[in-house]
Amino acid sequence: MPATNFAEYTDTTARLAILKAKAAYTCNLHPDVLILAGDPNAERRAFEIAGNTLTYNDRTFLAEKLILVLKRELETAGTECWLCKQNLLI
Secondary structure (H helix, E strand, O other): OOHHHHHHHHHHHHHHHHHHOOOEEEOOOOOOOEEEOOOHHHHHHHHHHHHHHHHHOOOHHHHHHHHHHHHHHHHHOEOOOHHHHHOOOO
16 A cells, blocks of 8 residues: 555544544535534544554554544644634634
């Protein structure tokens, strides 16, 4: 698997883990934007789900990169959609 595929894999795995754990949800108008749910337990659960996904798919060597991607996704997610706010749709 080329390096770009690993980057796509970690991004996708992180996003799916966040959504599956309900640590964040997507904006109705902008599905690329994550909005935090505000539940620290759900955020911890997202890390567990991502780790289990790596183990199941035999990609444990990507764990460190996946943790960094998960942290980045959760840090960039806000409490409201920044695109809606920018366009004054909220």
